[in-house]
Each structure stands twice: as C-alpha cells, then as structure tokens.
Amino acid sequence: MGGFFGVASKEDCVFDLFYGIDYHSHLGTRRGGMAVLGEDGFDRAIHNIENSPFRTKFDKDVQKMKGTYGIGCISDYESQPLIIRSIHGTYALTTVSKINNVDELIKDLFKNGHTHFQEMSGGDINATELVATLIDQKDNLIDGINYALEKIDGSLSLLLMNEAGIYAARDKMGRTPIAIGRKEDAFCAAFENFSYKNLGYSDYKELTPGEIIVMTPKNCVTLYKPDNDMKICTFLWVYYGYPASSYEGISVEKMRYNCGEKMAKRDNVHPDIVAGVPDSGIAHAVGYANESGIPFSRPFIKYTPTWPRSFMPTMQSKRDMIAKMKLLAVEDLIKDKSLLLIDDSIVRGTQLRETTEFLYQSGAKEVHIRPACPPLLYGCKYLNFSRSRSDMDLITRRVIERLENGKVTEEVLQEYADPESEKYENMVEEIRKELNFTSLRFNRLDDMLDSVGIDKSKLCTFCWDGKE
Ligand code: SF4
Known part of the structure; x- marks a missing residue:
C-alpha cells in the first residue's frame, strides 16, 4: 500500500x-x-x-x-x-x-x-x-x-x-x-x-x-x-486502516467493535476467553467479548520496543518468522483454557496455523478461530497489497482447487461465496482441518457491510464476492 x-x-x-x-x-x-x-x-x-x-x-x-x-x-x-x-x-x-x-x-x-x-x-x-x-x-x-x-x-x-x-x-x-x-x-x-x-x-x-x-x-x-x-475499500476498516482513523465519517475502531458484536450474536461456542490477534484482531475481539459477556484477555502480547511495524523483510518466509518472533505467550492465560481467537482475515493461513500451534504448545485446550471478514476468494486488483499477490496465494482458492479437482469456474466460485451453500460449508471445514482449529466460523459479508453502516453500494467487496 x-x-x-x-x-x-x-x-x-x-x-x-x-x-x-x-x-x-x-x-x-x-x-x-x-x-x-x-x-x-x-x-x-x-x-x-x-x-x-x-x-x-x-x-x-x-x-x-x-x-x-x-x-x-x-x-x-x-x-x-x-x-x-x-x-x-x-x-x-x-x-x-x-x-x-x-x-x-x-x-x-x-x-x-x-x-x-x-x-x-x-x-x-x-x-x-x-x-x-x-x-x-x-x-x-x-x-x-x-x-x-x-x-x-x-x-x-x-x-x-x-x-x-x-x-x-x-x-x-x-x-x-x-x-x-x-x-x-x-x-x-x-x-x-x-x-x-x-x-x-x-x-x-x-x-x-x-x-x-x-x-x-x-x-x-x-x-x-x-x-x-x-467503491471505497472495505478492507480499510477491517484490517489496514489505523484504529484512530475514520473514513466516510465511520470510525475504524467502532466498525471493528460492530463486527465482533455481530459475530458473537451468531455464535454458539462457550470458550473461557476471547482474544484478538495483535494488532488488527484486538478491536474485533473487544466487540465480541462485550456482546457475549465472555472475558476479553491477551494470551499473547506483541513485543513492540525493538520490532517496529516498519521492520518487515520482503521475503515471505522471513515475514512469517518475524511475525512469530514478535508474539510472546502469557502461559497462565492459555494453559488448560478454551480460547476464541479473532483475526482480521485469513489470507494464506500460514501465520494463523503457526499461532494456533503455538497456543496448543502453550497448553491451550481448544482454539476457536473467528476471522472478522468472509473468506477471501479473489486477489485485490485495485490496491497494491503486499499480502496476497495472486489468487492462488489464498488458502480458499487452494482448497477450492482441491475440492473441485482443478475445475474452478466463475460460477463455481460464486457458489463458494454464498454462506448458505453446501460448498461454502465444505470449504470452511477443509480450511479448519488444514489449519488445525477446533472450530472455524467466518464473519458474513452482510454483517461486515452492516458494521460499516454506509450505503452498501458504496463499498468495494470484490475480494469476497468478485463483484465489481
Ligand atoms: S478488492 Fe478488497 S482489498 Fe481490494 S479495494 Fe476492494 S475491498 Fe479493498
């Protein structure tokens, strides 16, 4: 960006x-x-x-x-x-x-x-x-x-x-x-x-x-x-905009609370604590915790004094390593606990799988993952995002390729974008298994757009539904 x-x-x-x-x-x-x-x-x-x-x-x-x-x-x-x-x-x-x-x-x-x-x-x-x-x-x-x-x-x-x-x-x-x-x-x-x-x-x-x-x-x-x-980028609110900012008069932090609140309303699990993946998952988790009454806590904390945000190597493998080095576990909050963890989104899934692994190693009983936005099905063609360079970087697309034996048409993708469809459910279950989560439930597109609160036709949703 x-x-x-x-x-x-x-x-x-x-x-x-x-x-x-x-x-x-x-x-x-x-x-x-x-x-x-x-x-x-x-x-x-x-x-x-x-x-x-x-x-x-x-x-x-x-x-x-x-x-x-x-x-x-x-x-x-x-x-x-x-x-x-x-x-x-x-x-x-x-x-x-x-x-x-x-x-x-x-x-x-x-x-x-x-x-x-x-x-x-x-x-x-x-x-x-x-x-x-x-x-x-x-x-x-x-x-x-x-x-x-x-x-x-x-x-x-x-x-x-x-x-x-x-x-x-x-x-x-x-x-x-x-x-x-x-x-x-x-x-x-x-x-x-x-x-x-x-x-x-x-x-x-x-x-x-x-x-x-x-x-x-x-x-x-x-x-x-x-x-x-x-067609303003909806991802600004979900992930990369700074929490203190607002766009079109809508606060980033407030939008994230709304997302968390909506996810909590649709959920049916009863974890011991709710947590967010630092930094962008935190506000979504606060919203979830406030709505559900389940305590918010910080089972892992980012080491910021010597890992400034701008230090990000260009190689993906190094980026993953640095992301991991920044996180410190608070074992007392993890051991024998069932955790519900909110991240802004799942792109390739590598970092979240490692984070989950790290929580299990620190003694977590269960790790429920709740991404604050729907499954990303299309790479962004409007902004220069370093996060995903091609559609096939996305875990969803790799899973869909597998489930469809390589025959992925636009029509098929549209079915996967529908949260009421069987294909959508199969895809989510495959991702859950691959990343070893106890449960996985994505935020819905309609809930995410309602969380912003401006006229939906003004929001870009291309990376979730492929609509221009
Ligand atoms: S495709 Fe996604 S990331 Fe790109 S501008 Fe649209 S909402 Fe933003």
Missing part, C-alpha cells in the same frame, strides 16, 4: 509535514519521501525505510529543509515524491496507486511521441513517473490530472505541489480516501485523518470520488467534482 500527507501553510511547514507523513508509517514499509517548496525553490529527500523508521531516517533532512508547502509519502514500491519539470512548469508529485494497464499506457505514450521512462531496479517503471507523464499529456494541469485518473485501470489518488498550491485528487471510484484538515493559516491533506489531529488541525472535509481540490494556506477550493459512484 502506501499513504501520503501534504500541507500548505503560511509559516514553515516542515514540522507538520514530518510528523504528518510519519503517522502513515503503518501503510508501507519500503520508501519514505518528503518534498518542500519555499523561497529557495524545491527540496526533496527520499530514503529506504526497510530497516529503520521514517522519523529516524529523515531526522537530518528535517533540520535543513525549509518551505511553506510540502508533500510526502510512505511507499511500499516506488521512490517518491518526484520533482518534474514539465509543460506545466515544475511540480512535485506523490501517488497511491495500482496501475494494471501499465504496458498499454506506455505503448500509447510512445505512440504520442514520449520517448523513455526510467526503469527501477527490478525492471518496473516508476508508477509516479507514469502518472506525471499522463498529466503532462494535456494542456492544463486539471485536465491532465483528470486524464490520469480516467486512463488508469486500478486506482490512483495523488498530491501535486507547485507555486499555486497543493492539488489533491481522489481516485475516481474513491477506493482510497483523502481527508482535508484545517487550522489557522494552514490546510493539509492526508490518507489518514488522525494524522493531523495532534498537529492542531481539525477535520475540514473528505474528497468525493474523482474530486480535485487545490489548497493554499488560506483556502481549499474544489476545481472538479464529478458525480461518480463510490
């Missing part, structure tokens, strides 16, 4: 920019970047943040940077923000995107006379550079931004900074959010709205799908506001 933050201030903005970006560190693990614009023009720094947090890496840059406008990001992929000299003058650009039609776009751009793109190590081109090139195809910036939003298959939200201010544009279907904050003599734009609260900003507005605004220290003006349908 990735997240960004931008600020337009009457005074120097570097302090707000630095902490505003840092508050997006849960959204990416590879690159951090910040660019400012002041009396001396543009200045920029980009660092690899794989082995140390954003704040540590940018400590020295912040001492030197000066400017009243600034943008920056935490990115899982390309280095950014980029500073571009173009027909629109010089601007800095940062994006959160997934571009599925890269090859087609490049082919068209070459046909129109564009001659080259820089390749990053690994052979991919820098997605932010591609977005800049699309923007530069049109005669003015707003048409250019709009053109980029329209041409991209996948999703794209961006911040662009030049002398006139900071432009923010939200993805045309609103897959990812942009919130605007305001304080005296400054406006800011952020992926996560909690990121500006401790910096003295209060909520000003959220952009609608496809909306383009420009911010200066004095105002925030809408330049384009189409009447697009919304």
Whole structure:
C-alpha cells in the first residue's frame, strides 16, 4: 500500500509535514519521501525505510529543509515524491496507486511521441513517473490530472505541489480516501485523518470520488467534482486502516467493535476467553467479548520496543518468522483454557496455523478461530497489497482447487461465496482441518457491510464476492 500527507501553510511547514507523513508509517514499509517548496525553490529527500523508521531516517533532512508547502509519502514500491519539470512548469508529485494497464499506457505514450521512462531496479517503471507523464499529456494541469485518473485501470489518488498550491485528487471510484484538515493559516491533506489531529488541525472535509481540490494556506477550493459512484475499500476498516482513523465519517475502531458484536450474536461456542490477534484482531475481539459477556484477555502480547511495524523483510518466509518472533505467550492465560481467537482475515493461513500451534504448545485446550471478514476468494486488483499477490496465494482458492479437482469456474466460485451453500460449508471445514482449529466460523459479508453502516453500494467487496 502506501499513504501520503501534504500541507500548505503560511509559516514553515516542515514540522507538520514530518510528523504528518510519519503517522502513515503503518501503510508501507519500503520508501519514505518528503518534498518542500519555499523561497529557495524545491527540496526533496527520499530514503529506504526497510530497516529503520521514517522519523529516524529523515531526522537530518528535517533540520535543513525549509518551505511553506510540502508533500510526502510512505511507499511500499516506488521512490517518491518526484520533482518534474514539465509543460506545466515544475511540480512535485506523490501517488497511491495500482496501475494494471501499465504496458498499454506506455505503448500509447510512445505512440504520442514520449520517448523513455526510467526503469527501477527490478525492471518496473516508476508508477509516479507514469502518472506525471499522463498529466503532462494535456494542456492544463486539471485536465491532465483528470486524464490520469480516467486512463488508469486500478486506482490512483495523488498530491501535486507547485507555486499555486497543493492539488489533491481522489481516485475516481474513491477506493482510497483523502481527508482535508484545517487550522489557522494552514490546510493539509492526508490518507489518514488522525494524522493531523495532534498537529492542531481539525477535520475540514473528505474528497468525493474523482474530486480535485487545490489548497493554499488560506483556502481549499474544489476545481472538479464529478458525480461518480463510490467503491471505497472495505478492507480499510477491517484490517489496514489505523484504529484512530475514520473514513466516510465511520470510525475504524467502532466498525471493528460492530463486527465482533455481530459475530458473537451468531455464535454458539462457550470458550473461557476471547482474544484478538495483535494488532488488527484486538478491536474485533473487544466487540465480541462485550456482546457475549465472555472475558476479553491477551494470551499473547506483541513485543513492540525493538520490532517496529516498519521492520518487515520482503521475503515471505522471513515475514512469517518475524511475525512469530514478535508474539510472546502469557502461559497462565492459555494453559488448560478454551480460547476464541479473532483475526482480521485469513489470507494464506500460514501465520494463523503457526499461532494456533503455538497456543496448543502453550497448553491451550481448544482454539476457536473467528476471522472478522468472509473468506477471501479473489486477489485485490485495485490496491497494491503486499499480502496476497495472486489468487492462488489464498488458502480458499487452494482448497477450492482441491475440492473441485482443478475445475474452478466463475460460477463455481460464486457458489463458494454464498454462506448458505453446501460448498461454502465444505470449504470452511477443509480450511479448519488444514489449519488445525477446533472450530472455524467466518464473519458474513452482510454483517461486515452492516458494521460499516454506509450505503452498501458504496463499498468495494470484490475480494469476497468478485463483484465489481
Ligand atoms: S478488492 Fe478488497 S482489498 Fe481490494 S479495494 Fe476492494 S475491498 Fe479493498
């Protein structure tokens, strides 16, 4: 994934920019970047943040940077923000995107006379550079931004900074959010709205799908506001959004309590304790415990002082190892106990199987697993998730392949998506056996969507039901 933050201030903005970006560190693990614009023009720094947090890496840059406008990001992929000299003058650009039609776009751009793109190590081109090139195809910036939003298959939200201010544009279907904050003599734009609260900003507005605004220290003006349908990512609430954030006015933490509450209402087991897999399972478990009356407890605890969130190796086997090293068992809470454990979701199942194994080894009598979202049947094609790269990474798809002897059609998948079907029950039972859980029951799609509480047609559900 990735997240960004931008600020337009009457005074120097570097302090707000630095902490505003840092508050997006849960959204990416590879690159951090910040660019400012002041009396001396543009200045920029980009660092690899794989082995140390954003704040540590940018400590020295912040001492030197000066400017009243600034943008920056935490990115899982390309280095950014980029500073571009173009027909629109010089601007800095940062994006959160997934571009599925890269090859087609490049082919068209070459046909129109564009001659080259820089390749990053690994052979991919820098997605932010591609977005800049699309923007530069049109005669003015707003048409250019709009053109980029329209041409991209996948999703794209961006911040662009030049002398006139900071432009923010939200993805045309609103897959990812942009919130605007305001304080005296400054406006800011952020992926996560909690990121500006401790910096003295209060909520000003959220952009609608496809909306383009420009911010200066004095105002925030809408330049384009189409009447697009919304398909905001539901996973934001379930898993990767930060608990203190809210999107479309709905709190992440509160949504997770609602999920837990709904799962408890449908359940029929009587464990000794309810627990959540740290971190995103915790709030779902609080909701479950409050509704069921079964005590919430923490049978294992994450060791945070030296395992910061941003330390995440890229190799899956190492990631699993690190995930395990972070968890410490509280044996007194586990021994001879029946536990009900809530995780946000089951992707590949490897980590949850190991966690369960670890609970049995620590003396647990029973381990009941309750994922807070329905079985994931389709890989996400709208966002750059590091969690699942292809459909076959998903445990559901591997189990379905097995159950159907390799003959998996779209029609068959739809049957597996129906929680009332026999196929669904067989799939859940196969997963339970494979991962060695005492029992397994997924949250239902309708309950999960009700837990968000906004009009269901505005929520993306593709990874659960394949509906676009
Ligand atoms: S497919 Fe899933 S993860 Fe991707 S945008 Fe839709 S809800 Fe979010």
